[in-house]
Amino acid sequence: MRGRSRAIPESRVYLFIHGWITERSPPSLNSTAFSLTRTDLTMQILFLLLVSLLLACILKFIHSVMWVPWRIQVHFRRQGINGPSYRLLLGNAPEFGRLFSEARSKPMPFNHDVVPRVAPFYHEWSRKYGKTFLYWFGTKPTLAISDPDMIKEVLMNTGDGSFEKARNNPLAKLLFGQGLIGLNGDEWAHHRRIANQAFMIERVKCWVPGIVASTENMLTKWEEIRGGRDEFEMDVMDDLQDLSADVISKTAFGSNYEEGRRVFGLQEQQKYLAFQALGNAYIPGFRFLPTKKNRERWRIEKETREAIKNLIKTNNRVTENSKNLLCLLMSSYKNGDGREETLGVEDVVDECKTFYFAGKETTADLVTWALLLLALHQEWQDKAREEVFSVYGRKELPVAEKLNDLKIVNLILNETLRLYPPVLMLMRQTSRKVRLGAIDIPADTQLYLPLPAVQHDTEIWGEDANEFNPLRFNKSRKHLASFFPFALGPRICVGQSLAIMEAKIALTMIIRQYSLAVSPTYTHAPNLFISMQPQYGAQILFRKISN
């Protein structure tokens, strides 16, 4: 027995236990051999740790990409909610992409049944699975809900954390920084209280002369293009985007608006870089790698922030700027419990980026679609022009006090926002388990509120839901959440009054000067590119109206 026990030395016992049995001769018990044994032991422990770590990762991976999605899918199916099946890792992203490319591949007749083109996945899946269905964005479950009562409950939720803004891809932060659009919780509430003060209607009215001046500049350019002809054709999209950028720059930076426009030029470059990245799958951490495009993104971000900070410094010295957004955002306000609140410089920089991102394309889209609709529906164009003549005459420049008298223009803008809402994707996220109507929704489920589909729904709007009929806004609506182009509730668009004011002024000044017709070169193809835009431009024939 003694001989056999000596035949298996201590060191080999370890090796055996850990499966590394070798034919090495037993080391003698001198100090070198002892330290070698300790090294081996450390290696063994490290190896064990690594194996355990790898196992844990594999288990976590299986848990999050297979078990959790399967369990959530079953959870919804038991409640009668179906949808396209979850596919490993990618979810329904490939079908989502395919449906969009198919929809974009061909134009449509000039009617207003645009949902199949701008929300093709909703169109397809709601017909197969019903208006409430579950789909997967990668491993993220997304519940589409179109019942106006449920939408109202989600949007009107006042910050108990049940329905938060869905978290953005970190790259999107390059576009709007840590501004209102991407914030949640107390930080959002703090920014929002100050932004609400800055966008109070009385303040927005002060920006009217600036908006009128920008529109006049645009019309002077159009007159140069006309060059004395009776009729000329123009794609209005780019000019209306420039007008919108000009207006935001003026409202934000007052007399420094030229420098402001340079900053927004940088933002425009950033937008294209960000969208290139957003088009690809997001790889965590990739944005920190010094690739050529990332270095370009960082450079633009640095330059933008520095330029806005310089504008803030200049702004503080110029007293006539006291009405601009920058100044209003830098001011302090008393909150509900009487405490003074302010935003820091970095916060103001983020908000300037946000306003540009949120306000430029959206407002330009509204005016673009309104002009196209008026060009198509001549009877409404005539009615709107008559109203403009009766409110402002043929020469008077629009003033804030009379904008509310433009009732027909208002109906037309509402009907435009119903049929062609600039913002198409409204997303929320449950931060905890919640009950919505009769549905139990687990935490971390995204909610897709199909704004265009609800606004075109024949069950809500009647058989003529896809017709252009501004008069429908003369009657009161049954559901608050059947029309929500600016969202609803606490997160309603902060720039709504500015957008409507700009759209009214632009329409007024354009239709007073020109009669419009749809150009034969126009191709109807509403498209989701950040917001709803005409894919091939908005070509309109303009005919000068003699005074």
Ligand code: HEM
């Ligand atoms: C026709 C033009 C516009 C439309 C249709 C529009 C639509 C919307 C919608 C639907 C939301 C809610 C998004 C969501 O909750 O997911 C929103 C939020 C927002 N909009 Fe607008 N918007 C327009 C113009 C503007 C303008 C001109 C500005 C500012 C200059 C602006 C600034 C914002 C901001 C900062 C938010 C975030 C508010 C918050 O979360 O508290 N928008 N907008």
